[in-house]
Structure formats: structure tokens, C-alpha cells
Amino acid sequence: MIKKLMLAVATLVASMGFAFAQVDVNKGDAAALDSVKGVGPAMSKAIIDARTKGGDFKDWSDFQKRVKGVADKRAAQLSKAGLQVNGQSKEGAPMAAASGAPKAAPAGAPMAAAPSDKVAKPAKSSAKPADMKAKPDAKHEAAKSAT
Numbered sequence: 001m002i003k004k005l006m007l008a009v010a011t012l013v014a015s016m017g018f019a020f021a022q023v024d025v026n027k028g029d030a031a032a033l034d035s036v037k038g039v040g041p042a043m044s045k046a047i048i049d050a051r052t053k054g055g056d057f058k059d060w061s062d063f064q065k066r067v068k069g070v071a072d073k074r075a076a077q078l079s080k081a082g083l084q085v086n087g088q089s090k091e092g093a094p095m096a097a098a099s100g101a102p103k104a105a106p107a108g109a110p111m112a113a114a115p116s117d118k119v120a121k122p123a124k125s126s127a128k129p130a131d132m133k134a135k136p137d138a139k140h141e142a143a144k145s146a147t
Contacts, residue, residue, distance in 0.1 A: 024084045056086070057086070059088070062085075076090050
């Protein structure tokens, strides 16, 4: 059980490293763009098509004009998820962690539940060993003989 839990934690940490990767729209291929939360296959294709037709994106406003469906709110979400234009995050959007290491949770924060396999617990037996039934308690015998 411990091994499964450790494997789940290691997988979670590894996947979080991918989630915080910085991807530049001018340099990333379809797979790299797809790795950014909020960018799917359709959007990555639209980004690559716009980049092929009009050249590299100059800044976030140029990116928003040329890629359909990316307004200010969506651009801020994509920037927060790690998408960059010419190495720059969108103004006003917090930058995602540059390293692959996830940020530590604040002290006292509840931990996310790790996926677990339901394992049947062994049934508790109410049967007592035979020698316990055969031999009466010594204190009990002493109390009986004293009366």
C-alpha cells in the first residue's frame, strides 16, 4: 500500500512539473502548446497556422488579434498556465513557476487525497485461542478459592 501511495505522489509531482513548463507561442510545436492548460489541439493548430501565415507574434495584443477566441481574460489564464509571447507573460497575469518544481503548500493546508485502490481489510476473528479457553485466569482462581 505504501508503495502505491509513493508511486501516486511521485506521478503527481512529475505531472505538476509539466504543468508549470513555460512555452513560447513563437517556438513551441503542437505538443508543447498542447501541454499548456487551456490549450487544446484546436487552439494549438490555430496558433501554428497564424504563426505560419503572419510570422512570429510580436506581443500579447498581436497574439490576441490573430488567434480567434483569445480575449483578455483567456489570455491572462493562458499566461498564468505558462504560455508566453516572445518570452513575456501577459501584463497583470501572475507568471507560472519557471522551474519544474511545484510550489509548496502553505503550512496547515489540507493535502490532496491520493488515488487509492480499495483493498479489503482482513476480517477480525472473535475466536480465542484454545489455550485461553482451557486455562482460567490465575487471579480469578485465587478469588474463587478464597471464598
